[in-house]
Every structure is written in C-alpha cells, then in structure tokens.
Amino acid sequence: MKSEILLDAIGEIREAFIHEAAADSRRSRFWLKTAIAAAAVLILCFAAIFITRLGHRTPPVPPPELGPLISEAPAGASKEENILWYHNLSFTDEAASYDSPATVDLCVFRDAVFTDEEIDSAVLRLQEAGWTDMTSTRYHDGSLVFFSQPERDPKTLDETIEAKRNSPAGITDADVEHARQFISDSGLDQLIFEKTSVTLVLEAAPARNDVVFYGYYDGLETGSYIRMSFYDNGDLAEAKLYAVVPEKRTVSALPLAEAKEHAFRGILYGGGDDYEPHEVRSVRFEYRDGLPYYILTLDETVANGPVELRALAIDFSLIENDERLHAQWAKQFDLP
C-alpha cells in the first residue's frame, strides 16, 4: 500500500522532531501538573483569607485565570497522568453494607523459565507429529518462547493474503482446531502444568484474530498464555508461549471503608476522562493480576457501560517493596 511507504518514511525522520514531540508533550503535562498544584495552593490561600474574613462577610473572588485549572481537578477526585483517583466517595445504603472479608489471598506471578531441553523436546514431539521444519527461539530470559514453521508456498500465501484483505476479521473454527492440535502434539499444556500448576483455557475472542489460550491457577487469570496464528494450509505461522509460576499467600484484608479512599480508574489510550464523582451503587470483590480488589460500580454510565472503580483490598505496604507484585498492581492502571 502506498501510504505504508509514506509511514515508513515518516519513521525515519530527524530524531530532533521525534524528541521534540515527546519532550514537549511531557513538558506540557509537567506544566499542567505544576499549574494544578499552583492552583491548589492559591485555592488554599484564598480559603484561608476567606476564613479569616468570615466576620466581614466578604466573599472570596478567585482570579479569573483559575477557572479552567480548577475544572481539571474537581473536588472528590484528582488526576495523575492517566489515572483518576477518587476520594470521599459516597455510597448507597446497600453498597455501604458490603461485608469486607477478614483475609484475602494474593498471588505473586514469577516468570517461568523454560530450558533448552524442554523446548527441544516440544519441537521434537511436534516434528514427530508432522509439524515439519518447526523452529523455536527462547528469548533472553527464557520466559518467552517463539515457535514457527516457514511459509511453504509463498505464491499461494500471497494470493490468500490478498483475498483475506477484504474478508471479515476473526479466527475460524479451523484455526481453533489447528491450535488444539498444536498444543496436544507439542505437550506444552502438560509441560506448563508440571512447571507452574497453571491450566490453559481457550478464550474465544474472534476480534483478536489469533487463537489464545490463557493460563489459570486456582481460578485466577495469571497472565500466562500461548497465542497462535496459522496459514490457511494449517501450518503454524507463529506461536508465542509465556508462563508464570504462581505463589499464593493469605493476608489480612483492608476493609472497604479504608480501601475506598484509594479508589481509582485508568484512562489511558485516548479514553475519555470526563467524570463526576457519583455515588457508588454496588460493590463486588475480584482478583485482577493476582491481587484482590473491591470493584465499585458508580451510578454513572458511559457509552461502554457502567463506570467501575477499583480499590486495592490489601495494605499497599504489602506490595510496594515487591517488584513483581508492584508490577502486577501497576497493570491495573493499564499503563504502558
């Protein structure tokens, strides 16, 4: 496609332009934060003046330039990069009566490292089952492994690709069948289970366009996966394997009344950041990336459905000194 050439050419532009765009947007965020902080200080000053002048009944008059800045951080919430933090949320009676658990589990996910022997064994099994010319690559830390078969008939493949350009996206039943066969023939499901106690489950997500098996441990989604895509003739275009070893612990839970003071919502990737700190109408409990959360559903809705906030259900000190747990926590913000 001609515009792809243009996109490639844009990729090679002067580094100064690339740096300028990144640096300035960071700077603009810095100035926005600084301005908001300055506005907060000024508001406090005006509040203090207001209090001292109460006797004179003189209303405070904020300077006009503060208007837009105040609207960036309305009372009840604050904005940090791509996260909205909510404070002093109000609850309906039903939501407020939620019974906080006394203890909760948390799960640390440490990368599983696959050895050369284990991967070679899987490749051998695949070749014996008819997956010829299979190759594998272990990434530098051994936790991510790539399998593929070469394209056997590029001409046919090109025609197929061209035909598919105009076809609806989505995985086919044949893709799923090939994926099941690949896992069964390679023995990777057994290997992963023996090594990590993680069980693979097929997730039907046609929009993703690749066949994905996610790894679960004791009902918890672990972030482990095997993702596969296939040529039309059933050869493997690529499979990527990543797995973690879960370590489960039981710890004291943070009561909802305390946890709600640190409720947040991620707003990354161009998502809207319009909000009002509405009332919480229901509470439920969920594990995300191995960590326990109260999920607070607001009475506000957006196009995609109800607005949900998350509040960590354990004391933050439990995770701040553990690099892996902290990474699992940071994923909740959908931060890159």
Add this chain to the structure above:
Amino acid sequence: MNDSEIVSLYWARDEAAISESDAKYGAYCRSIAWNILQIDEDADEIVNDTWLGAWNAMPPHRPSVLSTFLGKITRRLSLKRWRFKNARKRGGGETALALDELMDCIPDGKSVDEHLEVEHLSRVIDDFLAGLPKAERQVFVRRYWYMSSIAEICRQYGFSKSKTESMLHRTRKKLLVKLNEEGVFL
C-alpha cells in the same frame, strides 16, 4: 542512570543494559508499540524485541539520543508485526486509521524502488517538517510517528478534536503539495 551509562552497558555486553533500558524507557516504548498494535501481549513482546534489537545494534551503534533510538526500533518492529497480522486478516486500530489518512498525501504517478523511495521521502518530509509551525509539526509527529489517537493528542496539547483534525488535514494537504513539488511519485 543516564543514557550514556546505559549505552556503555550495551557496549560492555552487560545484560544490566536491558533492565536499565526497561526501567527508563519501557513505558515509552510500550506506548509506541501499543498505539500501533493495540494488543497488550503484542506490545509487551515488541518491547522485549526492542531490547534485543538494541543489544544487536550496540555496538557498533552509539546513539546520541537513546530514547528516540529505542523508539525507532519499537516503531519499526511494531509496524512489521502489524503488517504481518494485517496480512493474515488482522489489524485495525490507530495504524489503519493513520494509513487511511495518509492516502490524502499520495500523489498520482509511477512506482519506483521502495527502499530508494523511503530514503528520499524521509529527506523530503524532514524538510517539510522543518518548515512547519512548531505546533503543527508536533501534532503531525504525534499522529504519524507515535501513532497517538486523536483523543490522546487533544489531551496532550489541549486542542479540541475539530481543531486537531483540521490541523492534521491541512498538514496532509500541504505535504501533498510538497511531494508534488519535489516530484515524488508513490
């Protein structure tokens, strides 16, 4: 750790170079990859591939600006992956939108060798960008280098959606004129 120290680690073949790169530029590279691919696992893998690419490139390369050097690797790998997936009935997202928008800048004419074209085109686009007002240049680079969504650009620069879209539209039209002037045929 500053950039020159990280580069020195790569030159010394010290694997700490990868963890230091990840700590300092992981989020930056991941956001570039995510903008293009919009799948978490893909973005994570591309960031891993970026460190591998940097490891293979240094030495002999000694980048003056490490962030853009790594960002370029990420962008290139992400587009490669996007094409691979798109060719196999995958794709969409900001990259597809950016490609559609860039069709506005394509002059009519004959095709020439793509590699020469890319190199020549880059120089023309460099000149073009150098002549743009700063805000227009930044918005163009955010959209077509970083593949940021329109909403993200609006948030970063405080522009309205319509202002951002019309600014990009005008810039694409100017680029078309420039490409025609330079006799670039795609």
